Amino acid sequence: MNLIRTAEGDVCVIRIDGRFTASGAPLLRNAVSDAIDEGSTRIVVDLSDTTFIDSSGLGALIGGLKSARVAGGDLRIAGAPDAVLTVLRLTNLDRVLLNHPSAEAAFGGS
Amino acid sequence: MDPEGEPPRIFRRAGTADLAFLDGLLEELDPFLMSGVDGANQDRALFLLAVSEVVTNIVTHGGRDASLTVEVVLLPGEARATIEDTAPVAVIPWDRIALPAADAESGRGLAIAREVLDELHHHATDTGNTWSLRRVLGPAS
Numbered sequence: 038m039n040l041i042r043t044a045e046g047d048v049c050v051i052r053i054d055g056r057f058t059a060s061g062a063p064l065l066r067n068a069v070s071d072a073i074d075e076g077s078t079r080i081v082v083d084l085s086d087t088t089f090i091d092s093s094g095l096g097a098l099i100g101g102l103k104s105a106r107v108a109g110g111d112l113r114i115a116g117a118p119d120a121v122l123t124v125l126r127l128t129n130l131d132r133v134l135l136n137h138p139s140a141e142a143a144f145g146g147s
Numbered sequence: 148m149d150p151e152g153e154p155p156r157i158f159r160r161a162g163t164a165d166l167a168f169l170d171g172l173l174e175e176l177d178p179f180l181m182s183g184v185d186g187a188n189q190d191r192a193l194f195l196l197a198v199s200e201v202v203t204n205i206v207t208h209g210g211r212d213a214s215l216t217v218e219v220v221l222l223p224g225e226a227r228a229t230i231e232d233t234a235p236v237a238v239i240p241w242d243r244i245a246l247p248a249a250d251a252e253s254g255r256g257l258a259i260a261r262e263v264l265d266e267l268h269h270h271a272t273d274t275g276n277t278w279s280l281r282r283v284l285g286p287a288s
Contacts, residue, residue, distance in 0.1 A: 060166040092255035
């Protein structure tokens with residue numbers, strides 16, 4: 038898995054490429070923590086190129102969501118492919134982690 | 148030879164129960180499952196998910212010195228996996244395995260595996276644990 042964190046205005050975009058499993062979960066937790074420490078509490082996790090996710094990846098997303106909200110912001114996901122959406126639906130987390138069509142759209146108009 | 152005339156395809160990998168093993172396993176097992184025998188890709192993806200969850204469970208709870216062997220057999224119409232580990236015997240409270248609250252950061256693994264499989268069995272052995280997984284593969288769409 039590769040993780041790239043960029044700033045788009047006041048929004049932090051974290052892109053995850055490849056399989057998002059237990060080995061990648063700490064990377065996301067650290068990236069969210071670093072973003073919050075640097076003052077970015079509006080975070081988008083771009084899953085456009087995430088090919089696989091399991092419960093460890095889901096747990097890291099939930100952890101990031103909670104951290105962002107505690108800091109007064111939010112974490113949203115974007116571009117999730119069917120392989121990811123299927124697992125979100127399976128675990129009922131599609132109601133908590135709403136998927137947006139793109140990273141740009143995730144905080145659009147908010 | 149399978150009754151339908153197609154020989155089973157077999158995948159094996161063994162190693163230390165750690166995250167590097169899991170990453171390597173998924174890297175090799177994914178293309179193995181997605182090639183060859185007919186079957187819906189979503190079924191294969193969900194079978195891979197179940198394997199990932201069981202192996203992650205072994206890695207997470209099995210201790211530092213555990214090793215494991217994963218054997219996957221792909222037959223026309225179904226996928227099976229046998230995962231043997233040398234971890235301490237796992238006590239699985241199957242009657243309490245369920246998806247946790249939405250804000251939980253862990254505890255979904257075996258619930259997911261059980262949900263996406265047609266069969267998931269665990270039994271203790273003299274040397275550790277054996278996990279048996281089976282999922283029916285629907286026809287390719």
